[in-house]
Amino acid sequence: MIDKTLIIQFIRPVDPNSTTPPLDDYSYWESKYQSGQAGWDRGAPSPALVEVLQRFPTPKRVLVPGCGTGHDVHYLASLKIEAVGIDFAPSAIETARKKAQSPLENYLLADIFSLPQQFHESFDLIWEHTCFCAIPPIKRPHYVQSMYSMLRPDGLFLGIFFLDTESSTEPPPYCFTLNEIDRHFDPYFQLEAEWLPSAYYPGREGEEIVRLYKKLS
Numbered sequence: 001m002i003d004k005t006l007i008i009q010f011i012r013p014v015d016p017n018s019t020t021p022p023l024d025d026y027s028y029w030e031s032k033y034q035s036g037q038a039g040w041d042r043g044a045p046s047p048a049l050v051e052v053l054q055r056f057p058t059p060k061r062v063l064v065p066g067c068g069t070g071h072d073v074h075y076l077a078s079l080k081i082e083a084v085g086i087d088f089a090p091s092a093i094e095t096a097r098k099k100a101q102s103p104l105e106n107y108l109l110a111d112i113f114s115l116p117q118q119f120h121e122s123f124d125l126i127w128e129h130t131c132f133c134a135i136p137p138i139k140r141p142h143y144v145q146s147m148y149s150m151l152r153p154d155g156l157f158l159g160i161f162f163l164d165t166e167s168s169t170e171p172p173p174y175c176f177t178l179n180e181i182d183r184h185f186d187p188y189f190q191l192e193a194e195w196l197p198s199a200y201y202p203g204r205e206g207e208e209i210v211r212l213y214k215k216l217s
C-alpha cells in the first residue's frame, strides 16, 4: 500500500524565500547529495560505532535512521549483524544500495516519521548518528517516540550526539545540551551509560558524546 504521508512529503515544494533550511523536505537533502555538498559523509563508518561494537554484545537487528549513503549499515552487516538503513533522500539510498554486499544490509527510502507498521517493535538496537541533529528541533519529541516504538521491549538506543559548545557553528547540525537530551529521552528511556568517544572523525574531537539508553516498559 502507498504511504500518503510520504507522498505529501515528496511533493511539497521548497520555499525559495525561506532562510531556515527546509530540513523536513527530502529535496533539501537530495540536492546536497546531488551537488556533492554532503560534507557530513566521511566515506567510512562512524569511529564511535566501530569502537563500541568491539565491546558491546552483538545485537541481532539494528535500525539506522537517516543512514545517508550507508557506511554504518554496511559496517554492521560486515559484522554479520542484520541492519536496516532509512533515509528519504533517493540519491543516498541509491548509493547505499549500489555498495551493498550482504543480504543482511537493507535500505528503505522512507521518512523516519512514517515508518511501516511491520517495523514496530522489531529492532534490538537503534544506532543514531547525525539524524537527530538534522531534523527540525520541533520534531524532536516525535523522533524519540518514533524510535521508542520501533524497538522491541528492552531494546537499546545507542546515539552519538553533537554537543552544544562555544565553537558550535550555524545549524544544521542542531547541537544539544545534556539537559535537552535528558528532557527528550527520560520519559521513554533509561540512561545506561554515557562516554566521550576515544575515536572520532578528524575535527570532531570533544564535540560529541555517546549515550546508551534502554527502552522503558
Ligand SMILES: C[S@@+](CC[C@H](N)C(=O)[O-])C[C@H]1O[C@@H](n2cnc3c(N)ncnc32)[C@H](O)[C@@H]1O
Pocket: 023, 024, 029, 030, 040, 041, 042, 065, 066, 067, 068, 069, 086, 087, 088, 089, 092, 110, 111, 112, 113, 129, 130, 131, 134, 135
Ligand atoms: C547529516 S545527514 C547524516 C547522514 C549519515 N548518518 C551520515 O553520517 O553520513 C542527515 C541524513 O538524514 C536524512 N534525513 C533527515 N530527515 C529525515 C527524515 N525525516 N526521514 C528520513 N531521512 C531523513 C537526510 O536525508 C540525510 O541523509
